[in-house]
Amino acid sequence: MSDLDARPEERRVPAEAMGSAGGPRREVLPTRTVPLGGVRGVQVQRTLPQRDVPTVGAWCFVDRYGPSTAPMRVLPHPHTGLQTVTWPLAGPVRHRDSVGSDVLVRPGELDLMTAGHGVSHSEVADDGAELSGVQLWLALPEEARHQAPRFEQHRDLPVLEGPSSSSTVMVGTLGDRESPALVHTRALAAEVTVRRGTTVLPLDPRDEHALLLLTGDAADLDVDGAPLQPEGTPAGLLHLGTGRRELPLEARAEVRVLLLGGEPFREDLLMWWNLVARTHEEVAAAREEWEARSSRFGVVDGHGDERIPAPPLPGVRLVPRRRRR
Incomplete structure (x- = not known):
């Protein structure tokens, strides 16, 4: 999924x-x-990044899309330095990418794309079916962010059963259940269904x-x-901070929530448009290579010359934005 903002706000968060x-x-x-996907396309609700809270663990981008029957047509666009979930x-949404993947993304299945040094992909759904879901970005740490891109799909995910709840573990470990998804920092993502x-x-x-x-209805769920x-x-997005060993949930009717977690991300992180990097120079170079149709980002089959152009860089250097709380 792409950040289609034509004037994206630069965000650089120093390690401290x-x-x-x-x-x-x-x-x-x-x-x-x-x-x-355009003014009349799907509308998403974005909760990360925030000006004062840019990340939860290494999760640096959270979009909730739908429910909607509007077509989704996100043309090829680039990513660096992250994993998309x-x-x-x-x-279903059709995912195609520059490593040759061409799959339908279906409910209950995890699709994880690792951008590494550079990847491009598209997402299309135009048959009028109802669309609903989330997409997340997970920032890659220094030792993993220059790797070759890859894509993986997992159709059989572990489920942690509890009193009045079922938790599908998409990424990481919850209790004694561990996802097969390959990530590079301690991170957690789980869909939790809480029944009465x-x-x-x-x-x-x-x-x-x-x-x-x-x-479901937020009024039907108490958290701690x-x-x-x-x-x-x-x-x-309810931010719960650190230091919790358990999380009591009480539901008056069935509710589904997304639980995110992870070790606090302690590296410099600069986000601009669809690129995650460390410095202004890295972002500028990646943008220039995308516009030049460099081999760095490959080609997504099935779209001809169609692609999303990069917006112009701001007239100033990307500046730090410190986490304030």
Whole structure:
């Protein structure tokens, strides 16, 4: 999935600002609506990055799309320095990329693309079926961010059963269940279905965590004794900070949430458009290579010369934005 903002805000987060989650907390990070695939295409609700909280663990981008029957047509575009996780809730999306993948992304299946030094891909769904799901970006650490790109699809994911809950482990480890997805930092992503009743999820206290409502009513779920989000507030990502060994959940009706977590990311991280890098010079070079149709990003079959052009760089150097809470 692409950030189609024609004037993307530069975000550079120095290492000393990363991962300063500061122990347990409860803060709803607000969403902003972004058009995906054109003004009349699918609208997404973006909760990461935030100006003051750019990451949760190494998760640096969270989009919730749909439900919608609008067509999704995201033409080939580049990525660097990250892994994309696609998790549909409804409707298939066709994924094609420059490493030769051509697959349907279906609900209940995990699709993980590692950009490494550079990859390009497209996402298309235009048959009028209802679309709903999330896409996440996971920043790659220094030792992994220059690797060759790859794509993997996992159709049989582990499930952690608990009292009144089922948790499908997409990435990382939850309790004694471990995903087969290959990632390069300690990270967690799980779809948690909480039925009427109470359950307790095991957490790693070293990591920071967050919850995002997927389906159901936020008013029907209490998280550690308080509502998922305060009454009358807009939907958002509930940031829980670090230091929690468990997370009690109590539901009055069935609710599905996305649980994210991971070790605080302690490296410099610069995000601009669809590129994750470390310096202004890296971003500028990657942009120039994309515009020049360099072999770095390969070719996505089936689109001819169609692709998303890179927006212009700002007239100033990309500047640090420190995590403030």
